[in-house]
Amino acid sequence: MAGPTKELGDERETVVTLARLAGVAASTVSRALKGDPRISRATRRRIAALATERGYTPNALARTLSSGRSGLIGLVLGPIENPFYAELMQEAVLQAADRGLRLLLLHVGAGAMEDSTAQALLQYQVDGCLITSAELSSHAARICAAHNVPVVMVNRVPRLHASAIACDNFQGGQDMADFMLRGGHRRFAIIRGNPDSSTSIERERGFAERLAEQDIDPPLRVNGGSTYDGGFAAGRMFVEMPDDRRPDAVFAVADIMAMGVIDAFRIAGIRVPDDISVVGFDGIAQAARPGYRVTTVAQPLKSMVGRGFDLLTARIGNATLPDEVVLLRGELIVRQSARGAA
Amino acid sequence: MAGPTKELGDERETVVTLARLAGVAASTVSRALKGDPRISRATRRRIAALATERGYTPNALARTLSSGRSGLIGLVLGPIENPFYAELMQEAVLQAADRGLRLLLLHVGAGAMEDSTAQALLQYQVDGCLITSAELSSHAARICAAHNVPVVMVNRVPRLHASAIACDNFQGGQDMADFMLRGGHRRFAIIRGNPDSSTSIERERGFAERLAEQDIDPPLRVNGGSTYDGGFAAGRMFVEMPDDRRPDAVFAVADIMAMGVIDAFRIAGIRVPDDISVVGFDGIAQAARPGYRVTTVAQPLKSMVGRGFDLLTARIGNATLPDEVVLLRGELIVRQSARGAA
DNA sequence: TTGAAAGCGTTACCAG
DNA sequence: CTGGTAACGCTTTCAA
Numbered sequence: 232m233a234g235p236t237k238e239l240g241d242e243r244e245t246v247v248t249l250a251r252l253a254g255v256a257a258s259t260v261s262r263a264l265k266g267d268p269r270i271s272r273a274t275r276r277r278i279a280a281l282a283t284e285r286g287y288t289p290n291a292l293a294r295t296l297s298s299g300r301s302g303l304i305g306l307v308l309g310p311i312e313n314p315f316y317a318e319l320m321q322e323a324v325l326q327a328a329d330r331g332l333r334l335l336l337l338h339v340g341a342g343a344m345e346d347s348t349a350q351a352l353l354q355y356q357v358d359g360c361l362i363t364s365a366e367l368s369s370h371a372a373r374i375c376a377a378h379n380v381p382v383v384m385v386n387r388v389p390r391l392h393a394s395a396i397a398c399d400n401f402q403g404g405q406d407m408a409d410f411m412l413r414g415g416h417r418r419f420a421i422i423r424g425n426p427d428s429s430t431s432i433e434r435e436r437g438f439a440e441r442l443a444e445q446d447i448d449p450p451l452r453v454n455g456g457s458t459y460d461g462g463f464a465a466g467r468m469f470v471e472m473p474d475d476r477r478p479d480a481v482f483a484v485a486d487i488m489a490m491g492v493i494d495a496f497r498i499a500g501i502r503v504p505d506d507i508s509v510v511g512f513d514g515i516a517q518a519a520r521p522g523y524r525v526t527t528v529a530q531p532l533k534s535m536v537g538r539g540f541d542l543l544t545a546r547i548g549n550a551t552l553p554d555e556v557v558l559l560r561g562e563l564i565v566r567q568s569a570r571g572a573a
Numbered sequence: 574m575a576g577p578t579k580e581l582g583d584e585r586e587t588v589v590t591l592a593r594l595a596g597v598a599a600s601t602v603s604r605a606l607k608g609d610p611r612i613s614r615a616t617r618r619r620i621a622a623l624a625t626e627r628g629y630t631p632n633a634l635a636r637t638l639s640s641g642r643s644g645l646i647g648l649v650l651g652p653i654e655n656p657f658y659a660e661l662m663q664e665a666v667l668q669a670a671d672r673g674l675r676l677l678l679l680h681v682g683a684g685a686m687e688d689s690t691a692q693a694l695l696q697y698q699v700d701g702c703l704i705t706s707a708e709l710s711s712h713a714a715r716i717c718a719a720h721n722v723p724v725v726m727v728n729r730v731p732r733l734h735a736s737a738i739a740c741d742n743f744q745g746g747q748d749m750a751d752f753m754l755r756g757g758h759r760r761f762a763i764i765r766g767n768p769d770s771s772t773s774i775e776r777e778r779g780f781a782e783r784l785a786e787q788d789i790d791p792p793l794r795v796n797g798g799s800t801y802d803g804g805f806a807a808g809r810m811f812v813e814m815p816d817d818r819r820p821d822a823v824f825a826v827a828d829i830m831a832m833g834v835i836d837a838f839r840i841a842g843i844r845v846p847d848d849i850s851v852v853g854f855d856g857i858a859q860a861a862r863p864g865y866r867v868t869t870v871a872q873p874l875k876s877m878v879g880r881g882f883d884l885l886t887a888r889i890g891n892a893t894l895p896d897e898v899v900l901l902r903g904e905l906i907v908r909q910s911a912r913g914a915a
Numbered sequence: 916t917t918g919a920a921a922g923c924g925t926t927a928c929c930a931g
Numbered sequence: 932c933t934g935g936t937a938a939c940g941c942t943t944t945c946a947a
Contacts, residue, residue: 243720245940256918261942271916286719291696292634292643293940296923301634303697306678312858317659324681333693336648336676339666351675354633355645377628378585463863494864516654521805522836522864587924598934603926613932635924638939 244287252285253278264289295356304543305357305380306334307348309364310341313457313487314515315530319363319385322536330540332358349374359543361385362393364428381546385539386530388429388556394546396539399558400430400512403528404437406563407482407510410526412445414571416480416508419450422465422492424457424484431457434484434512451478455488462491469507470499479507480569486511486518489525493568508569514561524566531559586629594627595620606631637698646885647699647722648676649690651706652683655799655829656857657872661705661727664878672882674700691716701885703727704735706770723888727881728872730771730898736888738881741900742772742854745870746779748905749824749852752868754787756913758822758850761792764807764834766799766826773799776826776854793820797830804830808837811849821849822911828853828860831867835910850911856903866909873901 242248246264250257255274263270263278281287295301304327309316327334335355338344349371352360360375363385372391375382382393389395411419419442424431439450453468455461462483469477469492483489489511493503503509511518514529538557546552588606592599597616605612605620623629637643646669651658669676677697680686686704691713694702702717705727714733717724726737753761761784766773781792795810797803804825811819811834825831831853835845845851853860856871880899888894 246942247940257940258919258942258944259917261940262917265942269916274916288692288695290638290698290940292637292698293923294942295634296632296638296925296940297942299923311659311663314656314659317653317656320678321653321681324678328689333697334678336662336666336678339663347670350630351633353630355675356632356634459859459862494862498863517801520801520836521840588926589924599924600926600928600935601933603924604933607926611932616932632924635939636926638924638941639926641939 244282244285245290249278249281249285249287253281300547301356301358302332303335303355303357304332304540305337305352305355305360307337307344307360307362308339309386310457311339312459313485314517315485315487315513316364318515318532319536322532323361323539326533326536326540330544332540334361344371346370352380353378358547359383361539361543363387379550381543381550383539383542383546385535386430388433389554390429392554394542394555394557396535396542396557396559397430398528398530398535398561400433400561401437402558403512403561403563404434404439404482404484405441406437406561407434407512407528408438408441410563410565410571411480411482411508411510411569412441412447414480414508414569416569416571417447418478418480419447420453420465420469420478420481421450422453422455422462422481422483422488424455424488426454428457431484438482450482455483455485455491457485457488459487459491462488463495464491466492466495467499470495470501477507481507481509483509483511486513486515486525486527489527489568490518490523493523493525503568504570508571510569512561514564519566524568526566526569527564528561529564530561534559586624586627587632591620591623591627591629595623642889643698643700644674645677645697645699646674646882647679647694647697647702649679649686649702649704650681651728652799653681654801655827656859657728657827657829657855658706660857660874661878664874665703665881668875668878668882672886674882676703686713688712694722695720700889701725703881703885705729721892723885723892725881725884725888727877728772730775731896732771734896736884736897736899738877738884738899738901739772740870740872740877740903742775742903743779744900745854745903745905746776746781746824746826747783748779748903749776749854749870750780750783752905752907752913753822753824753850753852753911754783754789756822756850756911758911758913759789760820760822761789762795762807762811762820762823763792764795764797764804764823764825764830766797766830768796770799773826780824792824797825797827797833799827799830801829801833804833805837806833808834809841812837812841812843819849823849823851825851825853828855828857828867828869831869831910832860832865835865835867846910846912850913852911854903856906861908868908868911869906870903871906872903876901 246257246260250260263275359381384395453465511525511527518525588599588602592602605617701723724735795807853867853869860867
């Protein structure tokens with residue numbers, strides 16, 4: 232015998248039990264409940280009332296089996312130590328609910344997504360997959376493609392078959408460089424994130440190119456791993472430099488690293504922004520705190536998530552759509568961590 | 574016609590197609606694949622090989638329909654602004670994967686869980702539900718009970734029908750009070766979190782009772798809402814007090830608030846811990862940062878999540894188990910935000 | 916406007 | 932040790 236062990240008397244309603252109660256066929260119940268206009272207004276109402284009265288809840292899994300749509304979206308998250316991903320997750324949950332979708336949380340962390348995770352994608356018949364940060368392994372990409380599960384990368388430009396939505400990181404880097412130059416800075420350092428993530432590379436490139444255009448000395452480049460600790464370590468490095476060799480402005484490609492840098496300076500008695508300017512990227516809430524007030528380029532989080540779901544749902548409806556990459560412009564937010572005019 | 578629109582030629586394997594290929598019955602394939610000892614070692618191996626070769630992935634949804642187990646656990650998260658919940662989530666994803674479970678992310682945020690969320694619990698046939706922070710609404714509790722979906726609250730002691738796993742907050746409050754008293758503090762303030770969460774109440778109670786036992790003046794009590802901003806505002810309040818009325822030690826019932834307090838003091842030029850001690854609770858990673866070094870009681874996060882899943886899986890196997898509340902002792906971590914001996 | 920029946924992929928029971 | 936069959940709850944086609 233299949234099915235869950237008999238419940239305590241409060242047997243769960245199904246289309247069949249409802250049908251019996253209403254004296255109609257199960258198919259009629261199914262249609263009535265989704266407002267099919269072919270069913271008479273009267274029966275539709277009668278059945279709707281009955282469903283509410285008996286507390287009927289459709290079984291989404293059974294529906295998937297017969298319709299092929301699960302309403303499930305796989306979510307793969309980057310390292311949560313960076314609050315940006317936490318904010319992104321919260322927004323994704325909100326917007327998914329608005330669209331009647333549910334999120335299956337598949338991975339959280341820096342590591343690459345394991346094969347078992349890719350398996351879960353298929354086992355649970357997700358309609359699509361939202362991947363943020365964690366690089367899509369070629370293996371996982373192949374699996375998704377083979378079973379035509381559309382994939383949208385958020386905050387990453389894909390190297391493999393997938394659509395993507397990201398902040399215009401190159402442009403953001405340029406905007407930040409322009410701002411810093413206007414502020415009179417001349418000796419720059421850049422703290423990279425993950426040195427082979429497109430996000431980090433583009434921000435750095437946009438920033439550096441602008442400097443080059445203005446005949447500014449090429450910036451010093453340091454790796455910070457997109458973590459607070461990495462930023463702090465980089466900051467320590469600057470602290471230990473002789474005063475006359477130290478840059479007068481630091482661009483950390485992630486706010487979380489900028490915070491680390493600022494703390495390293497604070498502890499060493501180097502004043503921000505009086506002695507040195509520090510700016511970031513992302514627009515995380517923490518970076519606005521009184522102790523930091525980081526000038527940054529904020530990513531348009533809501534729009535990114537929204538357009539991400541758009542790309543996904545479009546591809547769920549139509550598997551033949553070509554890959555699409557959407558870039559959204561970020562917004563420069565001037566706070567107090569850098570000298571200079573707005 | 575049911576089923577997804579025909580795939581591009583790479584038709585997906587099922588137990589039936591595998592059965593045909595192997596020249597056996599579908600039921601045999603099913604059994605062989607899960608290592609049923611009644612199937613001969615030889616066929617088991619043959620079928621396993623075939624499955625791998627053809628890239629077979631079981632359909633977890635169909636399995637649910639017939640077995641009544643989905644392998645899905647609903648996850649309801651508190652406000653992600655508090656990094657504690659982010660850390661908890663990461664740990665939950667990790668441990669769920671280890672146990673072959675997947676998480677359906679149902680809610681993130683401070684607000685109470687909406688009815689639609691409770692519906693989703695049922696629609697997707699979750700085997701159980703892990704709720705952290707967000708208070709279980711009585712409505713949601715009734716729904717879960719009626720459909721016997723076991724619920725485990727993490728970091729909250731339930732007022733309603735549910736099991737729970739939490740840090741021994743009362744004991745932790747006492748431990749912290751003992752430490753502070755040993756450090757020679759005498760004039761205390763407590764910053765509460767959410768004033769009607771059991772977590773906040775117990776920490777406060779443990780702390781205050783210990784003070785009372787030692788005939789210390791009752792502490793000043795301020796609400797901080799479990800946020801950084803709340804902590805900062807409370808800190809501002811202390812800053813504005815005349816020096817001789819200001820407490821010499823502040824116990825914030827959440828690290829995130831302690832950080833706010835410390836920043837408020839730092840900005841006002843009040844030195845921590847030289848002028849005033851500030852301690853927290855939770856053990857979040859951020860609170861260990863160089864700028865803060867918060868002395869705290871760390872919650873045993875891994876064990877909490879682990880035991881939480883234990884409670885859940887036990888109840889999934891056996892619906893008649895009584896509610897159970899497990900308290901785990903936290904660990905005092907002495908850093909530099911408070912004066913005093915270890 | 917509605918009903919009947921088939922089918923989605925899996926598991927569980929009952930035979931053999 | 933293995934096969935056949937029914938059943939899980941829903942949707943959809945076909946027929947009326």
